[in-house]
Amino acid sequence: MDAVERANGEILAESMSTSELSGMGTTLCALAVVEQDHRDALAVVNVGDSRVYRCDESGFHQLTEDHTVVQEMVKAGMITPQEAEVHEYRHHLSRALGIESKVVVDDWTLAPVSGHRYLLCSDGLTNEVHDRDIHAILLQSESPKEAADALVSQALQHGGSDNVTVVVVDVIDVALP
Secondary structure (H helix, E strand, O other): OHHHHHHHHHHHHHHHHOHHHOOOOEOEEEEEEEEEOOEEEEEEEEEOOOEEEEEEOOEEEEOOOOOEHHHHHHHOOOOOHHHHHHOOOOOOEOOOEOOOOOOOOEEEEEOOOOOOEEEEEOHHHHOOOOHHHHHHHHHHOOOHHHHHHHHHHHHHHOOOOOOOOEEEEEOOOOOOO
16 A cells, blocks of 8 residues: 555646646556465555456456546446446546545455456447456457457557556465465
8 A cells, every 4th residue: 555655646746747747647547465464365446437357167257446526426326337338428437546645545455366367448448348258258368468469459449539457366286274
């Protein structure tokens, strides 16, 4: 969390000191191996609408929640998820790094499980490629690099109207307690 708070402060300071960068901000999602109770765990952090997913034997699961005005409307029951997909404010962030001096960050840990594959991505992927297609590529790809390359390629083929950032991580070995 310290690194996220430092990054927020540095982005905010740069935004305030350089006029052409005024108002800039960014989203963040991250996955890291940490020690928790003398065991390895996976720490997840999220701010904005970049996402973390898990692909495992039970399917494809979005682990993070988008921090957008429209997602807050969905949670409040004001609109349906289907309406959110085409809402004119669907890309308006309610949280991001570099906007305010304090940022609210979602964070938690997960137990690593051999065979799980994680996808970290910007909305440049999820706006262009449907979840079922992302899932299929993750299942079909032998390596994380092959999966990431295929996902970026697919997003660019579908329009690539935003930056496309993709990281794929495989859990391949978990130490037993």
